[in-house]
Amino acid sequence: MSASMQELASAKYQYGFTTDILMEEFPRGLSEDIVRLISAKKSEPAWMLEWRLKAYRLWLRMEEPDWAHISHPPIDYNDLYYYAAPAREQPKSLDDVDPELLRTYEKLGIPLNERAALAGVAVDAVFDSVSVATTFRETLSKSGVIFCPLSEAVREYPELVRKYLGSVVPMHDNYFAALNSAVFSDGSFVYIPKGVRCPMELSTYFRINARNTGQFERTLIIADDEASVSYLEGCTAPMRDENQLHAAVVELVALDSAKIKYSTVQNWYPGDADGRGGIYNFVTKRGACRGRDSKISWTQVETGSAITWKYPSCVLLGEGSVGEFYSVALTNNHQQADTGTKMIHIGRNTTSTIISKGISAGKSDNTYRGLVKILASASGARNFTQCDSLLIGNECGAHTVPYIESRNASAKVEHEATTSKIAEDQLFYCRSRGLSQEDAVGLIVNGFCKDVLKELPMEFAVEAQKLLSVSLEGSVG
Amino acid sequence: MLEIKNLHARIGDKEILKGVNLTVPDGEIHAIMGPNGAGKSTLSYVLSGRDGYEVTQGEVFYNSQDVLALAPEDRAAAGIFLAFQYPVELPGVGNANFLRTAVNAVRRKRGEAEMDAVAFLKVARAAIKNLSMKEDFLKRNVNVGFSGGEKKRNEMLQMALLQPGLAILDETDSGLDIDALKIVADGVNALRSARFAALVITHYQRLLDYIVPDVVHVLVGGRIIRSGSAALALELEAHGYTGLEAA
Numbered sequence: 001m002s003a004s005m006q007e008l009a010s011a012k013y014q015y016g017f018t019t020d021i022l023m024e025e026f027p028r029g030l031s032e033d034i035v036r037l038i039s040a041k042k043s044e045p046a047w048m049l050e051w052r053l054k055a056y057r058l059w060l061r062m063e064e065p066d067w068a069h070i071s072h073p074p075i076d077y078n079d080l081y082y083y084a085a086p087a088r089e090q091p092k093s094l095d096d097v098d099p100e101l102l103r104t105y106e107k108l109g110i111p112l113n114e115r116a117a118l119a120g121v122a123v124d125a126v127f128d129s130v131s132v133a134t135t136f137r138e139t140l141s142k143s144g145v146i147f148c149p150l151s152e153a154v155r156e157y158p159e160l161v162r163k164y165l166g167s168v169v170p171m172h173d174n175y176f177a178a179l180n181s182a183v184f185s186d187g188s189f190v191y192i193p194k195g196v197r198c199p200m201e202l203s204t205y206f207r208i209n210a211r212n213t214g215q216f217e218r219t220l221i222i223a224d225d226e227a228s229v230s231y232l233e234g235c236t237a238p239m240r241d242e243n244q245l246h247a248a249v250v251e252l253v254a255l256d257s258a259k260i261k262y263s264t265v266q267n268w269y270p271g272d273a274d275g276r277g278g279i280y281n282f283v284t285k286r287g288a289c290r291g292r293d294s295k296i297s298w299t300q301v302e303t304g305s306a307i308t309w310k311y312p313s314c315v316l317l318g319e320g321s322v323g324e325f326y327s328v329a330l331t332n333n334h335q336q337a338d339t340g341t342k343m344i345h346i347g348r349n350t351t352s353t354i355i356s357k358g359i360s361a362g363k364s365d366n367t368y369r370g371l372v373k374i375l376a377s378a379s380g381a382r383n384f385t386q387c388d389s390l391l392i393g394n395e396c397g398a399h400t401v402p403y404i405e406s407r408n409a410s411a412k413v414e415h416e417a418t419t420s421k422i423a424e425d426q427l428f429y430c431r432s433r434g435l436s437q438e439d440a441v442g443l444i445v446n447g448f449c450k451d452v453l454k455e456l457p458m459e460f461a462v463e464a465q466k467l468l469s470v471s472l473e474g475s476v477g
Numbered sequence: 478m479l480e481i482k483n484l485h486a487r488i489g490d491k492e493i494l495k496g497v498n499l500t501v502p503d504g505e506i507h508a509i510m511g512p513n514g515a516g517k518s519t520l521s522y523v524l525s526g527r528d529g530y531e532v533t534q535g536e537v538f539y540n541s542q543d544v545l546a547l548a549p550e551d552r553a554a555a556g557i558f559l560a561f562q563y564p565v566e567l568p569g570v571g572n573a574n575f576l577r578t579a580v581n582a583v584r585r586k587r588g589e590a591e592m593d594a595v596a597f598l599k600v601a602r603a604a605i606k607n608l609s610m611k612e613d614f615l616k617r618n619v620n621v622g623f624s625g626g627e628k629k630r631n632e633m634l635q636m637a638l639l640q641p642g643l644a645i646l647d648e649t650d651s652g653l654d655i656d657a658l659k660i661v662a663d664g665v666n667a668l669r670s671a672r673f674a675a676l677v678i679t680h681y682q683r684l685l686d687y688i689v690p691d692v693v694h695v696l697v698g699g700r701i702i703r704s705g706s707a708a709l710a711l712e713l714e715a716h717g718y719t720g721l722e723a724a
């Protein structure tokens with residue numbers, strides 16, 4: 001590929017700029033001292049530091065998982081920075097936020113000024129290792145909703161954090177969860193009290209900016225009895241030649257009749273057309289439906305990252321609880337995605353729905369990996385799974401790996417899977433009506449994903465549609 | 478004006494069109510009839526630029542533009558419209574969205590202003606009413622679950638909205654009930670003007686009672702072997718294609 005073509009290909013990632021501000025960074029590498037430094041930086045209580053150190057020692061004895069259908073050169077964990085944050089004092093209110101940062105978020109389409117903000121959406125803005133602003137906190141606190149950086153919650157709401165942190169994703173769960181437990185820097189904390197329907201959409205916008213820095217955010221959302229909340233996360237990063245690690249943990253807890261809807265539009269830098277650079281997105285997301293008739297719904301649109309390894313899951317404990325997973329994973333060029341879900345049915349009459357749409361283009365590899373596990377206790381459990389793959393071109397791969405384990409004879413599990421190519425007649429039909437080849441592909445792909453996109457909050461569905469089209473540019477013809 | 482000169486085309490190694498010559502002046506409607514497998518659909522695909530249909534010889538001009546040099550979408554913008562014999566389903570793609578995207582794509586290429594959702598809906602509703610279609614057609618996915626006749630009407634809806642200068646109707650009448658047939662004919666007749674021409678491919682003289690053609694051509698074995706007035710269609714109806722080939 002010629003140099004100018006390359007520029008063209010990479011220019012399509014419109015969030016690839018860097019923000020030039022003074023940063024505070026800890027020395028490279030990982031040790032107990034670094035863990036202590038992070039904890040001290042955040043003025044954490046002793047129990048939190050102990051928890052981190054325990055996780056760190058555990059992590060030292062663990063090994064990176066190798067079962068996923070992905071490959072990458074070994075990661076040198078001692079060559080990374082584990083903490084990077086704007087050097088300026090952490091702002092107390094929106095007025096104190098560094099204008100350069102405000103401009104950054106503006107450019108990303110996330111104005112932090114409450115007057116300019118998207119109506120009805122509160123935002124927590126995380127920049128590298130820290131939360132730099134959280135909007136509409138006062139509005140929310142009127143209804144008792146807590147929405148703040150996790151680091152603040154550790155100090156302000158220790159009972160809640162101690163009770164729930166690590167209760168859904170234990171630190172020993174997997175290699176990256178252990179790493180995250182040791183070094184997590186910031187992320188969002190949400191608590192919706194009994195009977196409260198959160199009056200706004202909540203969202204966190206993650207931005208990686210610093211070089212050679214891992215981002216290890218951690219999010220904890222608790223919906224108490226009969227509470228409900230819709231939460232959305234977005235992510236972008238600058239274009240860099242090196243790979244950057246993002247190892248997050250998200251834990252959701254839904255109590256009796258509570259509902260949590262968690263949506264992700266993941267647009268980390270995917271690397272260039274030749275596979276140089278891009279984020280390694282190794283994420284553990286899990287929700288526990290602890291209460292009866294509770295519901296957790298994951299919706300994800302994954303278009304970015306060089307490698308995506310994530311399986312947002314639901315543990316369905318409460319009788320009659322409901323788990324949902326709606327996913328679009330699009331890979332182009334040299335991207336690799338191994339993503340799916342786990343639905344663990346423990347309570348009686350629990351139901352789960354899995355709709356996965358994988359789109360592979362270029363030389364990419366896209367795997368759906370899903371587990372539906374029905375325990376002996378889960379009488380009357382139901383699962384429906386639909387996995388569709390769409391291939392664009394002849395050099396990409398699509399794989400579907402469903403695991404089903406049922407130990408209760410009254411359970412019903414249905415699985416449907418299809419693999420297709422964008423049909424020549426569909427493209428020609430669109431083109432004969434005046435659509436360019438690229439517009440035609442965008443339209444057909446968006447149609448293919450419709451069942452998932454309709455689960456997203458309106459404003460974000462439109463955004464996601466555009467993102468899908470942009471991510472596929474240059475993949476056909 | 479459409480001019481097709483000595484057009485040869487093949488699919489893979491198989492030559493299907495073997496020297497088609499045809500001129501359709503603006504303001505005229507020509508019918509093409511011919512047995513199954515004669516190459517009628519092939520001709521319509523070649524005119525609209527489908528991949529895999531290789532032109533080995535000949536030329537096609539529409540309003541003096543070299544049609545064969547244009548991409549399918551540019552032919553659409555130039556005013557060529559094909560109503561498909563087998564309209565294609567687009568799962569998950571809403572009809573209204575598809576139609577508006579198409580209309581605006583063509584308008585952009587023609588240097589006209591795009592239509593916003595409100596303006597478009599007004600035009601689309603009027604067109605739907607003219608075709609006696611139910612309004613929920615706009616909400617459904619393109620051709621998915623449409624009956625055969627509904628698909629054909631949907632093609633006519635697209636034609637009405639895209640306002641072509643040259644319409645090629647490939648067996649649009651097949652599968653239509655008698656009322657729908659009249660509606661389709663009304664749709665075509667409504668477009669008749671000094672700046673509109675049409676090629677109507679059909680097996681049945683019945684359609685030509687409603688869309689009266691200026692010329693009828695008979696395509697057999699990849700060539701037009703006879704052309705004549707509307708009366709030729711009646712003759713074909715009575716005697717079939719057999720005696721013609723020798724003539």
Ligand SMILES: Nc1ncnc2c1ncn2[C@@H]1O[C@H](COP(=O)(O)OP(=O)(O)OP(=O)(O)O)[C@@H](O)[C@H]1O
Pocket residue numbers: 488489491493511512513514515516517518519520562
């Ligand atoms: N993709 C293809 N590969 C090989 N042969 C093809 C292909 N498409 C069409 N043909 C052949 O080309 C010939 C002409 O087909 P075409 O569809 O143009 O006929 P037609 O005149 O439209 O027939 P009908 O009246 O049945 O619609 C037929 O013999 C057909 O089998």
Ligand SMILES: [Mg+2]
Pocket residue numbers: 517518519562647648
């Ligand atoms: Mg045909």
